[in-house]
Amino acid sequence: MKLLALDTCLDACSAALRTDAAVVAAITEPMRRGHQERLAPMVAELMDGAGWRFGDLDRIAVTVGPGSFTGLRVGLAFAKGLALALDKPCVGVGVLEALARGAGTKGFVAACLDAKRGQVYLQIFIDGRAAMAPDVLPVEIAAARLAELWPGGPAKLVGSGAPLLAPVLAETETLTPAAADPVAIAEIAAAAREPFPPPRPLYLRPPDAKLPGGIDPP
Secondary structure: OOOEEEEEEOOEEEEEEEEEEEEEEEEEEEEOOHHHHHHHHHHHHHHHHOOOOOHHHHHEEOOOOOOHHHHHHHHHHHHHHHHHHHHHOEEEEOOOHHHHHHHHOOOOEEEEEEEEEOOEEEEEOOEEEEEEOOEEHHHHHHHHHHHHHHOOEEEEEEOOOOHHHHHHHOEEEEOOOOOOOOOHHHHHHHHOOOOOOOOOOOOOOOOOOOOOOEEEEE
């Protein structure tokens, strides 16, 4: 199997290539804007460097959020368009799951993104398995959820919201990468089994932007 993994949800533009056996190549470029302009050239450079043709791909993976409303749509549109053109499956991967995977699959790992307005996006994993669905919570409720699910012992908090929750647990390691590791995204997608549901944006709360007349964007 040859797989292309993409991420534009957070403060980076990333891509990775993976076979059944291992990751072949990966690249991450920090950026808050400009994903739309950079993604296609980045993918072309990565494919050329690996000597792969687009027709060689068997699967395409893309992060679905939570994250920047604009950024995640860039990745989704590119991945879904490429999958349609190649007639290949497209796999959606949650950003929180990818962040947690990048921090390891042993013990207690909480992926946490600062959602602003006193809220965080949170998902907790124990030995690589989700202990809760991704959610958006006020910081104090997220802290209570952490304390409730924590079995004791070492813990890892990963993501931009990790410092907000670090005081809750003892023995806490705090990691604040700008984005999920594309290698982790590729690993998750490679392990996924069909049938794959169509990837859709994971919006855990309504967008801040409004169309004229106060209407939410679609």
